[in-house]
Amino acid sequence: MSDEAEYSLHYWGGIPGRGEFIRLAFEATGTAYKDTKAPATLLSKVQTTNHPPHLAPPILEIGQGTFISQTSNILNYLAPKLGLDGVEDGTAEEAAAIRRAHVNQLVLTALDLNNEAHDVHHPIASRLYYEDQQTESVRRGHELRNFRLPKFLTYFSLVLRANDDCDGSQGWKHLIGNKLTTADLVLFHVVSGFEFAFPRRMATLRKDEAYKELFAHRDGIAALEPIAAYLSSQRRLPFSMGIFRHYPELDGE
Amino acid sequence: MSDEAEYSLHYWGGIPGRGEFIRLAFEATGTAYKDTKAPATLLSKVQTTNHPPHLAPPILEIGQGTFISQTSNILNYLAPKLGLDGVEDGTAEEAAAIRRAHVNQLVLTALDLNNEAHDVHHPIASRLYYEDQQTESVRRGHELRNFRLPKFLTYFSLVLRANDDCDGSQGWKHLIGNKLTTADLVLFHVVSGFEFAFPRRMATLRKDEAYKELFAHRDGIAALEPIAAYLSSQRRLPFSMGIFRHYPELDGE
The missing domain is CATH 1.20.1050.10 (Glutathione S-transferase Yfyf (Class Pi); Chain A, domain 2)
Known part of the structure; x- marks a missing residue:
């Protein structure tokens, strides 16, 4: 979506699939992201993703050599950063x-x-x-x-x-x-x-x-x-x- | 297991089931817990569990009126508290x-x-x-x-x-x-x-x-x-x- 995107979403092209849950989090919050269509190049490829490898997409690329996978896990990681975790400011x-x-x-x-x-x-x-x-x-x-x-x-x-x-x-x-x-x-x-x-x-x-x-x-x-x-x-x-x-x-x- | 247990695990009795993953986290770390066998009394019962209600066990009771469910979610909540999150002291x-x-x-x-x-x-x-x-x-x-x-x-x-x-x-x-x-x-x-x-x-x-x-x-x-x-x-x-x-x-x- 933007050249300045911090996040890249790697998912199969052509279908909403499980990647859609991540897209919705970015879209709902106006967060820039790249949407790539070639997750297969990352699957079980420790050389590319570093440890641990990933069994299936969606895979979220956070920065150089840092990737996380599993839909709920990506959402759980992103939720506090995007203000989608339901936590009000000042909560203990x-x-x-x-x-x-x-x-x-x-x-x-x-x-x-x-x-x-x-x-x-x-x-x-x-x-x-x-x-x-x-x-x-x-x-x-x-x-x-x-x-x-x-x-x-x-x-x-x-x-x-x-x-x-x-x-x-x-x-x-x-x-x-x-x-x-x-x-x-x-x-x-x-x-x-x-x-x-x-x-x-x-x-x-x-x-x-x-x-x-x-x-x-x-x-x-x-x-x-x-x-x-x-x-x-x-x-x-x-x-x-x-x-x-x-x-x-x-x-x- | 102990009267002083901070945590109670609510799961069906008689089978390891999905409750076993929570038991193993407690057992591996020597954490006291109660193991109750009657989760049905908590399912979709907002009056007992407060909001949000729970669709299925395992359900972890953390304190008075505080319950969380979904196996991976319970483990993700407990992991940092029990030292099972793989994070070394002093990590940013x-x-x-x-x-x-x-x-x-x-x-x-x-x-x-x-x-x-x-x-x-x-x-x-x-x-x-x-x-x-x-x-x-x-x-x-x-x-x-x-x-x-x-x-x-x-x-x-x-x-x-x-x-x-x-x-x-x-x-x-x-x-x-x-x-x-x-x-x-x-x-x-x-x-x-x-x-x-x-x-x-x-x-x-x-x-x-x-x-x-x-x-x-x-x-x-x-x-x-x-x-x-x-x-x-x-x-x-x-x-x-x-x-x-x-x-x-x-x-x-």
């Missing part, structure tokens, strides 16, 4: 550590749901085509739509409803505290991904009062100025054949 | 943050392999019996044994081999730096779990020179004094029908 050290742990907990839980969106079309093996595991996918799709997705969305609806630190006067609430955190961004992207992959199912859930806080949150984040501008830019890669895929045979009301 | 703040991120990265990658050990016997749904998804399990077992497990173990063997901060004079190396970290403990437990679940496959891999650093690490951690005493105690729950399960039909050379 231990209280700040607990707040960051709570943000990371919510990030990890939303990423668990993200992984289920991947595994539904690859229940046997990532290395095999969807068509080679479609029978199993249809079976898992039924489970995801009817049990796992409602379980996670019920949980996040409760988190939003129970967040007394946020008065919701803007029509929606943050997940924790009264500021935007990485957890808000991750949940927003996962819910958006499910709307792409399971439009019929998500339309049904959107009509259900039990999830009203969740969809208000999703729409509220999408309308925040830096996010809205990003979503309508060329930098926002459309969902296609990545983690979130729309196979009509896996969807249902 | 940013260098310490990067070291902690590298430890957390390795923890997360080992936990990804742990999840695959669960998903192999529940490829369709956690809520269904193994017997109801055994056909899919056998297919996924072939993939895990022949592709996923070697991929992860090759990666961790490289991490060990490439760790120039540890001279290996004790016959094995730490994953990062020259001190025990949560990453060492998590990898040790995951490898031990695979030895229980896939004894034939792991015996074959143990004979392969490509993994010699990995098995030396596993045996070295098991022999460390606080760990060895714990492993032979009543507190160490045996593997049985948890994340790691031995189904002979899923194993193979």
Whole structure:
């Protein structure tokens, strides 16, 4: 994005993927970053990344020879630097550590749901085509739509409803505290991904009062100025054949 | 374990499960902790845990009304307090943050392999019996044994081999730096779990020179004094029908 960028994000090109959670953190905070499309040159290459090597992207390059990987880990590292850790100025050290742990907990839980969106079309093996595991996918799709997705969305609806630190006067609430955190961004992207992959199912859930806080949150984040501008830019890669895929045979009301 | 314990671990009773990674951190450092077996009373109960609520155990109780969940998150919170973050005294703040991120990265990658050990016997749904998804399990077992497990173990063997901060004079190396970290403990437990679940496959891999650093690490951690005493105690729950399960039909050379 800028020649002066301090950070470089290394992820596969063409899909939002797990790199998108890092992009959203940069975009939401107006942080300059380079977005490279060739992570394979860094995978398990100690000569390039120094120790420890990295198994999978996203990989964040912080400076000369310093790289970190694992999505939640990159977000946990960046959150305090970008002001996305939910910690107010002047908070004591231990209280700040607990707040960051709570943000990371919510990030990890939303990423668990993200992984289920991947595994539904690859229940046997990532290395095999969807068509080679479609029978199993249809079976898992039924489970995801009817049990796992409602379980996670019920949980996040409760988190939003129970967040007394946020008065919701803007029509929606943050997940924790009264500021935007990485957890808000991750949940927003996962819910958006499910709307792409399971439009019929998500339309049904959107009509259900039990999830009203969740969809208000999703729409509220999408309308925040830096996010809205990003979503309508060329930098926002459309969902296609990545983690979130729309196979009509896996969807249902 | 002690009435004076500062920490309480809330996890299902009877299986090592994901609670075991937290237990190992306490046991390796001689930290007093209570081990409770009734996490269900805390799940999605804001009234008890305060905000945010928790979707799944392990849940760590830190003090009155303060709870955090998600395995890697609990370990990341505890690591600096227990001296398991790989940070040497006097390290500058940013260098310490990067070291902690590298430890957390390795923890997360080992936990990804742990999840695959669960998903192999529940490829369709956690809520269904193994017997109801055994056909899919056998297919996924072939993939895990022949592709996923070697991929992860090759990666961790490289991490060990490439760790120039540890001279290996004790016959094995730490994953990062020259001190025990949560990453060492998590990898040790995951490898031990695979030895229980896939004894034939792991015996074959143990004979392969490509993994010699990995098995030396596993045996070295098991022999460390606080760990060895714990492993032979009543507190160490045996593997049985948890994340790691031995189904002979899923194993193979």
